[in-house]
Amino acid sequence: MRAPPRRGASLRSHPPPTPIPCWLSRVECLKPGDVFQRGRHFMATKVSRIFVWIIMGMVLVGLVGFGSFNFGGSATSIGKVGDTEIDANRYFRELRAEMQAFEAQYGQNLTFAQAKMFGLDQAVLDRVIAQAAFENETGRLGLSVGDAEIARQIKEIEAFQGVDGKFDREMYDFALQQSGLTVAEFEASLRADVARTILQGAVSSGIAVPAVYTDTLFAWARETRDFTWARVDASVLDTPVGLPDDETLQAFYDENPELFTTPEIRKITYAWAAPEDMIDRIEVSDEELRALYDQRIEEFVVPERRLVERLVFGSDTEAQAAADRLAAGDASFEDLVAERDLDLSDIDLGDVTEDELGAAGPEVFALSEPGIVGPVETSLGPALIRMNAILAARETSFEEASEELKGDYAADAARRLVDDLVPTLDDDLAGGATIEDLAGNHGLRLQTIDWTPGSDEGIAAYDSFRAAAAAVTEDDYPEVIELSDGGVFALRLDEVVAPRLQPLDEVRDEAIAAWQAAETRRQVLARAEAMLDEIEGGETPASLGLTEVIETAMSRDAFIDGTPPALMRTVFEMAPDGWQVVSGDEGAFLVHLDAVNAPDQEAAEARAIKANFSQQISQQMALDLQSAFAAELENRAGITLDQGVINAVNANFP
Template sequence: MSQKLRNKKGKNTVIWVLMALMVAGLGGYGVTNFGASIGAIGSVGGREVDLRDYARALNQEVRAMSAQLGTPLTFAQAQQFGISGRVQAQIFAATALDGEAADRGLSVGDEEVRRQVTDIQAFKGLDGSFDRDAYKLTLRQEGLTEAEFEVRLRADAARGLLQRAVVGAAAAPETFVTSVAGWANETRDFTLAELIAADLDAPVEAPTEEALSAYYEAHPEDYTRPETRHITYVWLSPEMVQSEIEIDDATLRAAYDARIDEFVIPEKRLVERLVFANEDEARAAKARYDAGEASFEQITSERGLALADIDLGEMSKEELGDAGEAIFAMAEPGVVGPLPSTLGPALYAMNGVLAAQETTFEEARDTLLPDLTIDRARRLILDRSEGIADVLAGGSTLEQVAEEQKMQLGQIDFSAETSEGIAAYAAFRDAAKQATADDFPQLVELEDGGLFALRLDGIDPPAVRPLDEVRAAAVADWTRAETHSRLLAKAAEVQAALDNGGTLATLGLVTTRYDGFARSGHLADLPASIAERAFALEDGKSGVIDAAARVFVVQVDAVHAADPAEAAALADSLKPRIAQSIAGDMLDMFTTALENEKGVTVDQAAINAVHAQMQ
């Protein structure tokens, strides 16, 4: 389905592509700097497609896409979403409609053009009225004269008349809407059985050597050893230098004092606060609560709020301000007030007491010491990193670096499957994948503050492992595949029995029955294809479902027509959407016919010039 003019809703195209740029900051991407020799990117029936209009439309689409994604996009990034093709289709279609409107003599009067110009927000002054100076300045910054802009505005209004004439009679066919609503709200009763290995007539035997060899040779990708890189590395981690670190009591005490809020937590209360406009309202609500006429939750709900909206969470006495004394005087959960708050008189619900917690310095020692030690270790490694880098730059081998700098020397056979030891670090894996035999070892920092450097010693290309090496895996794979194949054959037998008048319940299978299941229903822990198949079958029919290595048989027991009231409600909600879709299709087909009739030419060099300016 064409998307040439979708979602425009008859809006003025000039305003769409131009005014947004004016409001957003004017111009961009060198819109006016194409030179006098290039004026159009093509034509429709001899009517040129203005190059600047195309540039503005592209600019607007990039801005809109950036806003939608929440991050600024370059033109190159936007191109990956097919932006240029979409905008070209839209602007060529608009030109075709402009030409047709002109051929049919459609136009609007000066008064309508004046109304549209004076209604545009970008042309208004500080007092909200039309400002001619702002009008002239804005157009000049966009490289347009007043006459050019008003001609385009008039053409856009005429195009709008044509578009409304084309789609004005679009309506959703009643029969189609009713059918869709009935189809969507139909429900079914069906019985489901999953076939498992225990349902087979005999267990699957061990594979013969011939069968195993044939399976192994037919699935080489399952038994291929990935590329293996033989790597030598040197590594220094914070844990490796911990023995060199000593932390004295004064340092530990200073760290304890700096983190005192973590170790000394005052007594707190779980509090909800409901604020009122004045104290009389608060007192009246409290009286209702005390009399048992309404719960605190009901009073909150009457204010259009939920308890989550007024929940303050854990609060200390100091955090509650002037209300703290009264709330902390409560020994049991309850409601107190009216009490003052920064927002006005309030009722407070105290829902729990959290006792004060204090971790002494001696108790916190076991938490502080490892943290400080690791932090010092990272700093020590950072201090040593420059010296290690100098040694590497001087041409020392990794073996020499390890000995001189007290680093760990190791070898690893690295592949895409390796994730142990130093290969657990993403930085090492990335470096190992990219290393070449000609690379000079470089010092790289790890996520935990450690350092490493590596050398590629050799590469073993991917190779199929010998059968004897993967025999156990191959046997397991063959057994699964053979079991699945026999289950499908068994399912076919079950379906044949069902077609002859049987039912799943009488065939000795474990079954589950679903009554009144809706087309939009969900089967927990089961493939979605089950429901899809159940709704594709006729009443009384059955089917086999092969889904994600599991085999099912489903039998439809009954088909229930949609509830008339529910179907009618759905039909009412579908009508405008279906009508809009039909209108869009009609406009797309009409525009395509115009383009075919009038003929379209495209100047790719001009288009490339626009794209080059926007890079």
């Protein structure tokens, strides 16, 4: 056993959520618990009660769902915190659960090497160490849970209940037997987890976020402004900018060498196998195309559909009353939706087939034009259904689809040919073949490119080529690299041409144009500044020949086409009254702040958002307190880890 390096609390700290973008976009995305992931973040307002319920579920899933595992040898612990063992099976179960949650979220299998790259193994290790630290402290304090409480909680776990909803001893014994656990082991684990949770709740319960905190943030995020702006461009100048004399041009050239310096040029030779180059080699039979057509039949044979909205009611009586109001003209469909505190988007089913509507299908599909039917029975209860459009059935025959199918088949087969070619190309390069040899022996394109960071045509449009071109050195051996469309390439750096400041005589025309643009901007900005004095003297932008544009209720993230980002920043930094100048790439803008509009802090939406945000901040603070407390417990008790056992556990993952 060896003591690991001290891990600070920051390893388990969680940065506070960032609510402002949600408020700016006016999307209520801060729902309770959104900021936390995968079960470990379970603090809520009534901390101790919810802790107990969640612990029950975690113990059941962790112990019964996964069971115990034999990692070989006699070791059952990956280490200790103080006198408390860190169970190897706990680490194994939590790591597997974390990997499975990751796989479910992203829809792909995860190897242990990938999990390690993402830091999942270390995160789980930190977590089980923190759990052991709390359990070690509960033991030191003599904190425990009585048999009666453990029995009550076990009886409330659904997996241990029979069809009558009551605790079933046979199901309890069978579930534990299947998991390889004894009753004593399971109940001891549950007792320790509940005791630990009580201590965690004591550490972090009672946390509240001051109302002034959420009010201030909400006010800042949802504040809007009314303002007036006017563009100032070259049309305000008495005379256009002319040509610079030689001395002026030389000075401009000397002051802006970056404008006239060529970028580094990397001369590269490459061999490229693109899927489209392989298409001529593909042969496809009618049988293969027919099979592909049948496989994708849903694309080519689309039944008639309807665009519908479904408004569900709690009872037949409510649904009939709503239908009667519609028939009498006392309410519109939109009124009924609003009365239920819903938006049309909440009830929109999109385009559906008759079968997808179930029992309501025949009545909806009997409509020959948009309308409302109901009450009708649906899987969610009685409902009114509004049909908004008829989408006719569409059928594309095999003959009509054959050209598309041939193209898709050929493209897929071509990518497979390229894939099959990769091992051969790798072997050739390993055997000393050159880029020219690859092209000559396998029919690849052999091309060269003078590549710069701004190159974006041909193969330089691919991210992987640009990355390889930027990183390759003259000493590197070529390797086969994949492209996003299934193609592959190998490249060689032949020469690096260093950046070069071009003589003024070579770029005189470009230098003149650049000077004229810069001088125009300077004069326009100077004229805009002068206009401020004239406006203070009684003029207005309109009287000075400018077009005034009035904006109202603009939020911080608003964008006005044709204006620089600095315009909105200035608007939210300036005080009402008075005009200011904002510089732009092609001129300047005059801007005047007309009004500051504070949000309604007492609106239903505002109260809901602030409540959710306050709850999340409270949860975050509670977690941070727990992390800090756990770190202190670990420091005080000391940690030892057995890396050999940890490695043995990790070896059980593919």
